[in-house]
Amino acid sequence: MNDDSLEVRQVTVRFGGLTALDGVSLTAPPNQVTGIIGPNGAGKTTLLNVLCGLVRPESGSARFAGRELLRLRPHQLAGLGIARTLQGVGLFGGLSVAENVMVGATCHARAGTWPALLGLLRSDRDERMLRARAMAALELVGVAEHADRMPGTLPYGVRKRVALARALASGPRLLLLDEPASGLSEQELGELGTLISALARDLTLVIIEHRMDLMMSACDSITVLDFGKVIAAGTPGQVQADPAVTAAYLGIAADGGEAGAGAAGAGEGGAGEDGGRPGGPGGPGPAGGGAR
Amino acid sequence: MQEFVEFTLGGIASGMVYAAIALSLVLIWRGTRILNFAQGGLAMLTTYLASIVISRTGSYWEGFAAGLAAGLVLGAVAERTVIRPVESKGPMNAVIVTIGLLIFIEGLAGIIFGGQYRSFPPAFSIVGLRIGSFSLGISRNDVFTAGAVLAAAVILAVVFRYTPVGLRLRAAAFGPQVARLLGVRVGRVLTLGWALAGLFGALAGVLVTPSTFLYPNSMDAIFVLGFTAAVIGGLDSPVGAVVGGLILGVVLEYVGGYLGSDIVPLFGLAALVLVLMVRPSGLFSAATTRQV
Numbered sequence: 001m002n003d004d005s006l007e008v009r010q011v012t013v014r015f016g017g018l019t020a021l022d023g024v025s026l027t028a029p030p031n032q033v034t035g036i037i038g039p040n041g042a043g044k045t046t047l048l049n050v051l052c053g054l055v056r057p058e059s060g061s062a063r064f065a066g067r068e069l070l071r072l073r074p075h076q077l078a079g080l081g082i083a084r085t086l087q088g089v090g091l092f093g094g095l096s097v098a099e100n101v102m103v104g105a106t107c108h109a110r111a112g113t114w115p116a117l118l119g120l121l122r123s124d125r126d127e128r129m130l131r132a133r134a135m136a137a138l139e140l141v142g143v144a145e146h147a148d149r150m151p152g153t154l155p156y157g158v159r160k161r162v163a164l165a166r167a168l169a170s171g172p173r174l175l176l177l178d179e180p181a182s183g184l185s186e187q188e189l190g191e192l193g194t195l196i197s198a199l200a201r202d203l204t205l206v207i208i209e210h211r212m213d214l215m216m217s218a219c220d221s222i223t224v225l226d227f228g229k230v231i232a233a234g235t236p237g238q239v240q241a242d243p244a245v246t247a248a249y250l251g252i253a254a255d256g257g258e259a260g261a262g263a264a265g266a267g268e269g270g271a272g273e274d275g276g277r278p279g280g281p282g283g284p285g286p287a288g289g290g291a292r
Numbered sequence: 293m294q295e296f297v298e299f300t301l302g303g304i305a306s307g308m309v310y311a312a313i314a315l316s317l318v319l320i321w322r323g324t325r326i327l328n329f330a331q332g333g334l335a336m337l338t339t340y341l342a343s344i345v346i347s348r349t350g351s352y353w354e355g356f357a358a359g360l361a362a363g364l365v366l367g368a369v370a371e372r373t374v375i376r377p378v379e380s381k382g383p384m385n386a387v388i389v390t391i392g393l394l395i396f397i398e399g400l401a402g403i404i405f406g407g408q409y410r411s412f413p414p415a416f417s418i419v420g421l422r423i424g425s426f427s428l429g430i431s432r433n434d435v436f437t438a439g440a441v442l443a444a445a446v447i448l449a450v451v452f453r454y455t456p457v458g459l460r461l462r463a464a465a466f467g468p469q470v471a472r473l474l475g476v477r478v479g480r481v482l483t484l485g486w487a488l489a490g491l492f493g494a495l496a497g498v499l500v501t502p503s504t505f506l507y508p509n510s511m512d513a514i515f516v517l518g519f520t521a522a523v524i525g526g527l528d529s530p531v532g533a534v535v536g537g538l539i540l541g542v543v544l545e546y547v548g549g550y551l552g553s554d555i556v557p558l559f560g561l562a563a564l565v566l567v568l569m570v571r572p573s574g575l576f577s578a579a580t581t582r583q584v
Contacts, residue, residue: 052473078475086473092466095459103463106456107475126456170475 004030004065004173004204006051011060011070013046013228020046021057022228028174030204033196035215035236037208038225039249044208045087047225048176052077052084064174064204078107083172087179089159091151097162098147101134104169137165141195157188164195174204181211193218216240224248298429299549300542305434307541308441312496313518314525314533315445316489321527322465323485325383326375329390332515333397334370334490335497338362339506340405342498343412352415359498360491367490371483379482401508414502437499444495445534448488452530461485513557517544520564526574535576 006028013021021043028034036044049055051062053074062069064082072080083104091100138144141161151159160180167175180196181189189211196218199205209215215222216236224232224239226248232239239245313331320328342359346352374393378385416432452458463471464481472478496518497511504510521540525532540563548556567574 054473074472075475075477077473084473086470090467090470092463092470094466095462099459099462102456102459103471103476104474106460106463124454127454127459130456130459166474 006034006062006064006174006204006206008047008051008062009060011047011050011057011062013043013050013055013057020228021050023060024225024228024230026223026230026233028204028206031200031202032220033200033205033207033218035207035209035219035222036225037210037212037215037222037239041227042225043228044225045178046228048084048178048206048208051082051176078170081171081173082176083167083170083174084176085163085167085178085180087182089151089156089163091159091163091166093150093152095151096147097138097143097149097151097154098131098134100151100162101137101166101169102130104137104166105130105133105171107170133169133171134165137169138162140168141165142191156183157185160184168199172203175199175206177205177207177209179209180207181209181214184211189214294427295549298427299545301428301430302434303542303545304538305430305438305541306500306545307521307538308438308534309496309500309514309537310518310521310540311445311534311537312441312492312499313515314522314537315448315530316492316496317519317522318525318527318530318533319485319489319492321522323461323482324375324379324386326379326386326390327519327527328486328489329387329515330370330393330397331390331489331493332511332518333394333401334363334366335493335515336506336508336511337397337401338366338490338494339412339497339501339510340401342494343410343501343506346413352413356415356498359494363490363492363494363497364487365490367493368483368487370490371486375486376479398508405508407507409505409507412498412501412506418502433502440495440499444492445530448492449530457484516564517560520560520567523564523567524575526576529574529576532574532576536574 008024008026011021011024012019024043024047026034026036036047038044046055050057051069053069053072053076057070060070064080067080069077069082077084092103095103135144135147138147141164143158143161143165146154146158146162151162154162160183164177164180181192184192193214196205196207207215207219219236221234222236222239223230224242224245231244231248232242234242313335316331317328320326338359341362342355345358346355349355370393374389375386378389414433416436418431418433420431421428421435452462460471460476460481461484463474464476464478468478496514500514501510504514517540518537521537522533523536524539525534525536540560543563544556544560547559
């Protein structure tokens with residue numbers, strides 16, 4: 001065990017009049033898979049963007065291994081051992097698969113931009129080190145045989161894995177995955193679940209995902225966001241049984257005195273402007289295929 | 293036969309100068325989607341500097357080195373001071389800023405150096421080479437011109453292809469946001485791109501000026517032809533820039549030789565308009581196919 005936990009405290013983000021995140025707190029302990037779920041527009045990706053320095057929060061703090069993240073600029077994260085994948089794929093179209101993954105490892109090239117230009121010999125050593133790291137990462141996610149292809153020529157599922165390999169190539173201690181399962185087939189989903197569990201043995205893992213079957217099986221704990229607020233948190237079983245969560249997904253107020261009921265009620269009030277809330281009969285459970 | 297060989301070889305020599313300008317434009321276009329209209333003006337300035345150093349020290353090579361170094365520095369300075377503030381405001385703003393920069397530089401050169409034509413020495417003899425009684429139509433200096441640009445282009449290609457710096461340059465060109473998340477300091481990489489562009493512009497200036505004389509507008513016509521070469525090559529491809537330069541150089545030499553030198557500038561502009569109308573993405577556009 002180590003102290004590589006991610007601690008998010010009271011993060012609030014406003015875009016103009018819209019409150020995207022409202023006092024969000026969560027803890028992602030090391031060597032565990034922490035999931036973040038919630039209906040569309042709940043603020044999940046915004047939260048990830050805050051952690052990456054792409055969005056400046058109005059207030060709050062986020063610490064990883066005791067280090068404050070919210071004042072950092074995006075390019076500094078890799079050096080701190082934080083890697084992220086993007087919704088979709090986001091590979092560099094003009095670079096080969098291996099080169100894409102090498103960019104992920106580039107924070108380990110010792111020579112900076114200027115010295116490297118002057119010392120091409122050292123550059124050569126760095127280049128081989130990057131390539132070795134990239135191949136190891138591709139090996140780990142099982143797509144090493146595509147190393148020399150261009151990303152555009154590969155099927156979507158393979159590209160997703162390459163994007164994951166690129167994040168892993170930096171040797172992260174905290175890995176943030178934004179919808180890693182979107183667009184994957186059932187079989188690929190199972191493989192991804194296995195891979196995620198294996199990865200979590202060595203690092204702190206945070207996943208945003210709509211595919212509830214994956215989240216319920218892969219996550220150790222889940223935090224549920226709705227309209228920028230945390231409405232539930234706990235083990236997958238606890239979250240699944242929480243009436244506030246069901247309410248948020250179905251867009252109706254929950255019965256009973258749950259702490260989250262008020263938030264769910266507020267969610268209902270705003271559901272009209274959300275442009276039709278997706279919802280399935282099974283809520284967020286494994287049968288909730290509608291919760292996309 | 294004799295004429296054909298002369299025109300072809302002469303075209304290759306002048307085509308390599310257009311290729312150098314084209315490369316400088318491509319370097320900036322790829323990274324920032326900005327077309328640097330000030331590139332010719334910067335090259336004119338560095339050639340003046342080279343001219344001054346040559347007359348002070350009496351050494352052509354010291355002037356040559358000073359010109360190239362000044363190009364590197366001027367490119368970086370232009371990006372940091374003039375372009376950086378408008379970079380986030382859309383490429384069109386920056387393009388207009390480069391036009392303003394061109395007018396400023398040429399005005400400044402007029403004030404400092406005056407408008408009169410100055411001669412600029414060639415590196416080697418400009419006496420035509422011949423094999424036996426067969427004239428090749430090119431001089432030792434033409435061979436040096438072509439060789440110098442070719443060498444610089446090969447070094448550039450090696451840096452781009454085989455070094456971590458080149459990897460970062462390409463990654464930042466294809467996806468600056470993603471590159472930033474992977475720890476690439478995109479700002480620095482852009483500055484480096486402009487510096488390298490300045491270097492290629494300066495190289496073109498020093499190589500072409502012996503045959504055009506040096507005055508504040510001396511690079512204008514060369515810039516237009518270099519721009520045409522870049523457009524022929526597709527603006528996105530360094531290889532395309534070199535091939536575009538060679539095609540343009542050889543064709544213009546044939547036009548000048550067989551049809552008369554008066555229509556060469558006209559033909560150059562007509563070629564630019566034609567390519568922009570018929571194949572705006574360049575003759576090598578297959579390489580820039582985009583995923584939709």
